[in-house]
Amino acid sequence: xxxxxxxxxxxxxxxxxxxxxxxxxxxxxxxxxxxxxxxxxxxxxxxxxxxxxxxxxxxxxxxxxxxxxxxxxxxxxxxxxxxxxxxxxxxxxxxxxxxxxxx
Numbered sequence: 559x560x561x562x563x564x565x566x567x568x569x570x571x572x573x574x575x576x577x578x579x580x581x582x583x584x585x586x587x588x589x590x591x592x593x594x595x596x597x598x599x600x601x602x603x604x605x606x607x608x609x610x611x612x613x614x615x616x617x618x619x620x621x622x623x624x625x626x627x628x629x630x631x632x633x634x635x636x637x638x639x640x641x642x643x644x645x646x647x648x649x650x651x652x653x654x655x656x657x658x659x660x661x
Contacts, residue, residue: 562590562609568634572608586622595620595658605629611643611653620660630654 572591580598590608595618608614611630630653
């Protein structure tokens with residue numbers, strides 16, 4: 559778990575925000591602009607990369623199973639927001655949004 563690197567398409571360096579009740583297996587990877595809700599489980603060899611597309615959200619009681627990769631397209635390019643690569647939930651924009659209780 560750790561921050562993304564600064565790039566030409568993403569100048570923001572973000573750390574994952576992980577609920578104290580979430581569990582990320584030691585062989586999983588979570589980096590960059592990622593939020594994990596309550597009781598989320600990230601299984602071995604899964605990868606959640608919030609380095610190109612920003613604001614990946616996994617809501618409460620969901621899980622990301624073995625070897626799953628969540629990685630989204632760029633949400634900014636040349637200093638401009640790419641709205642076609644985003645979804646809006648409750649007034650906030652995400653590159654990927656996984657709802658609650660998704661297995």
